[in-house]
Amino acid sequence: MTHRKPKIRTCQICRRSVPESQAVLGETIRPTIVDEIVHDHPEWSNDGWICRDDLRGYRARRVEALLASERGELTSLEREVVDALSRHETLAKDVEAEFERKRTVGEIAADRIATFGGSWLFLGMFAGLLLLWIVINVVALQAKPFDPYPFILLNLLLSMLAAIQAPVIMMSQNRQEAKDRLRAVHDYRVNLKAELEVRQLHEKVDHLLSRQWERLVEIQQVQIDLLDELSGRTRRTGPADGGES
Secondary structure, three states: OOOOOOOEEEEOOOOOEEEHHHEEEHHHOOHHHHHHHHHHOOOOOOOOEEEHHHHHHHHHHHHHHHHHHHHHHHHHHHHHHHHHHHHOOOOOOOHHHHHHHOOOHHHHHHHHHHHHHOOHHHHHHHHHHHHHHHHHHHHHOOOOOOOOOOOHHHHHHHHHHHHHHHHHHHHHHHHHHHHHHHHHHHHHHHHHHHHHHHHHHHHHHHHHHHHHHHHHHHHHHHHHHHHHHHHHHHHHOOOOOOOOO
């Protein structure tokens, strides 16, 4: 039986002439592998051929690049988060302490007066003073009291005290409201920053998982190509052809 001479193909990469069984047509190669080849050989043509040795090398390079990029992407994500946190100040801080440091002397006095005026100590002292005033003018100085009943002078002093105390308490309340507004704004900024960072992390994780699945599928396809090639080689190197007829 006459054996036909195998066709010879020229590899576009190494320029070697190899049998057609040891070469692969460019248009049958996966695009991702072609990208690796074109990166090194811009003159690549899908109509040409590549030997299986070079093709296996590029397939191995593609798998290594995918795995390396995967590890690099994980590192860049961590670095990006750290850089994002280092570029911005920590928003969580003691707003009240900062607010207190900016108080003027008048504001400090107003706060202390308002705090003392709303305490049980002030109420007890004030009640004792009123009782003492009444006892002095009714009992001790019964003959010549300096403020006889109905205690007109005492009423005047109480009216003056109320007139002075009310604005002081209002000033303290205004400062407390300003402090509450500042605290609310600060809490909103912290919560918004946390929400945006959580949302960003979710997007990055979703993107990472999507890329991982794509790369795993691609690696699996490359492995299938390699298994198909090994299977075809096994069949070609199997039992020899029958004897001559």
